[in-house]
Every structure is written in structure tokens, then in C-alpha cells.
Amino acid sequence: MKTCSSGMKRLAFIILIINSFCVFSQIPHEFLVVAGCFENGTTESQFEFDSEEVLYVDFDREEVVYSMPRFVIDDPSTLFENLHVYKNARKHKKTCSAFVAICKAEEKNPPEEMDPPESILYPSNEVQFGVANILICFVNHFYPPGIKVSWTRNGHLVSEGVSLSRYYPNNDQTFHQFTTLTFTPKEGDIYSCTVEHLALDRPQTKIWEPDFRHRSLGPDVYCGVGLALGLLGVVAGTFLMVKGHRRQ
Template sequence: MRCSSILILMLNSFCTFSQITHEFVYVVGCPEDGSTQVQYVFDDEELFYTDFDRQRGVFTGPPFVVMDQTYLAQSAHFYINAMKAKRTCKIAQAVLKAEGIKGPEETDPPESVLYPADEVQPGVENSLTCFVNHFYPPGIKVSWTKNGSPVTEGVSLSRYFPNKDQTFHQFSTLKFTPEEGDIYSCTVEHLALDRPQTRIWNVEMSHPSVGATVFCGVGLTLGLLGVAVGTFLMAKGHTKQ
């Protein structure tokens, strides 16, 4: 498992049902910025995370897993344990700082991609997603621009999520109303990058082809004219007989 100045604690347990082995992981992340993240992960899928601002555990697994998610989070003392983990993080960080201990320099730079949530239509509100993946250690900074100017309104940043290879991924979204010619950018900063990583997205509207429409209209007219002429000639020949 990776180690660095960002402390990650992982406790694994295994259970077997019908000869199928499942992995249950309790993850405590202690970033250097003083924040703490606590998650329960089952077979690489997050089941719970701690919302320290609201002082509660949040169930994020499929609805069919448990009928009363709130009761399950409380009965498992999830938030109480998370608070204990948060205090442990602070103590561990203080000890490491006092001892001058730093983790190894092993890092993984992020990969990012920028895409709209829905089909782009002029004047219709949409959202852009900046998906940042495969970075280590956790902790990125994401900034947005519109036509070269910084944008902060309508911007959100998700929690970071663990990958199977012990790297992380995270989402940032921007709500926007597309207009022809607008240019948006998402810039990611991470300690593994030599310089900020920027992805650019242009608003491009699809317009119907006038030429194709005219061509189809002319073709349809000629076809109908051909059918009418053919019918007239057949009727005329039948009359002569």
C-alpha cells in the first residue's frame, strides 16, 4: 500500500457467501490540509462516507442493500468512529511534523477529461463535468474559466474516491447555459504535475443542412410528379383500349 505525508489507513475484512469472497474496507484519509475523509467500501463500491459538516454518516450504496439507511449508519456508530479517526489523524500529523518525518516522493499525476452532461442546446441550462482520475496522493485544485475569465458561480467539487490501484478520482461540475462560440476550460493542479493541466471545451451547436433539406424536397417533388405522370399515361392508355 502507498504511504506518503498524506496518511491513509485501510482495514480489510473478508466474508464469504455462497463460496464468493467479498472485501470490506474501512478507509481513513488524513490530508495535510487538516481535513479528514472516512469511508466504508464494499467490493470497491462506496457504501458510507462521513459528512463532518452535517455531523452524520451518509449511505451511498444501492437502495436495495438496506431498508433504513439512516438507522444502519447510526446503529453502526459510523459517525462516532469517524470522529475518533479524525482525532487520530490530527495526533498522527502532529507527531510526524514534530519528528520531521516525511513520506516518500511517490506520486501519480492526474488525467482529466471535460464533457457536457446532456446534449448541448442553445439557451438550455446544462452542466460540464471535469473528471479527474488516477492521481496520488489525494488532493487537487480545480478552477474554471469562461472565455478566459475565471468562473466560481455554479461550480462544485465532489469528494475524492479511491481506485483499485490505490490512486484516486474526483469530479468537478459547472452549471452553464450554452451560447454559440463560448469557450470553457477546466484547470487541474496537483503536486505531481510540473504545471497546471488544462482541458478546453468549445460550445458548438449543430445546425440543419439547408442544402440537404432542399435536395430532399426537390427529390420528393419529382417523385410525386413522376407518379402522377405515370398514373395519367396508364389511365390514358386504358381509355384508348
């Protein structure tokens, strides 16, 4: 099955549907091989089993990435070792790119519709002074899939501890992506996540800094109560000693 997307977004899909049967239950299942490509040269290829992704192809690293949970099977690659997944994905990529050119010609080359990204920046866990944490920059609702993300700490570019997920499709034909930064919160540090995209006139930057003004008072209150109880004990002990001495 081959389709061109509706509207101005030039997205081509090649979908191969294989109806298979489980050897244990004899219940029919649907196995899909999906290749999606875009005018900017980006290509996505993934395998789905009953609408759940089991693997995708990373063309940048030239490898197959298995997203099937490990509790299902220890080594998912054994299920696909005879299917030549990466080799076939490269064929689909070439075919899909050619199909994009056909879609473009059919539309008489109108400008491609683009959607600018929206981004938010937030910590993964509750922020505690000196305790390692993760900053998450969530970039959403952008099209075409192609963004550049950079991190800074106190105005200086940071690359260590940075990770970037692949693109994930939304139901409205846009995409979302995560990038994370591992860090240790310190007083006065300021972090930023900057996103660049074709639909943006200028880079989009979100800024975050740790806020320790509302640091938990639990330990301080505990120490204060302990000190107060200790002083009361000393006073009570002294009073009893003096009272007993007077009786003598």
C-alpha cells in the same frame, strides 16, 4: 489494524474489521470501517460491506452520506442509527492524524512524494445547439488528495451549475475526482476547467468549445427531399392536365 503506507506518501489507515452474519442466509460477510488521513489534513472515512461502499463521512459538511442503492433499502440510515457513525468517525480522524505524525517521525521527516494531476474535459452527451448539456472535467492520478478547480465561460469565472465530487482512491494510492458544469451550447462560447495542486508548478487548464461544423444534415436533407418531391408532383400534375386538355 493500523498501517503506514509504503514509500514516501504519508498515508495512515485505521481499519476495523467486523465479521457479521446475514440473519436471512447465515452466510458470513465482512464489514469494514476504514479511516484514511493524510499529511495535508485531509481525512476519508467510509464503511464497506463485502468490499462495496455503503456510506462515507463528509467532514466538511459534517454529515454521513449513504451510497447504498435505494432499491436495497429506502432509508439506509436506519441500519446504522445505533452505531453513532459520525461521532466515531471524528474519533478515528483524531487517532489517524496522530498516527500520521508517528509515521512522519519514523521516516525522519523526508519530503512527501507528490503526483501531479492529469485532467480531461468533455461533454456528457452529444452536443446540440441550444440543448442543455453537462461538461465533465475528470481529474486523475493526483496525490495528495487536495485540488482546487475553477470554471470559466468566455474568460469569466462561473460558479452557477458547478458541482464537485468527493475524492475517490485509485489502486496506485493516487486519487481521482469529477467536477461538472451544466451549460447550454451556443456558437462562439469557450469553456475552461483549471486545476491547481501542490505538485503543479502552475495551474493546469483545459479548454473546450462547441463545434457545430458537423451538425447533423438530417433535417435539411429531409426538407430538401420533401421539397423536391413536391415540385415533381406539381410538374407531373401540370403535365397531365395539359395532356388531357389537348385530347379534348
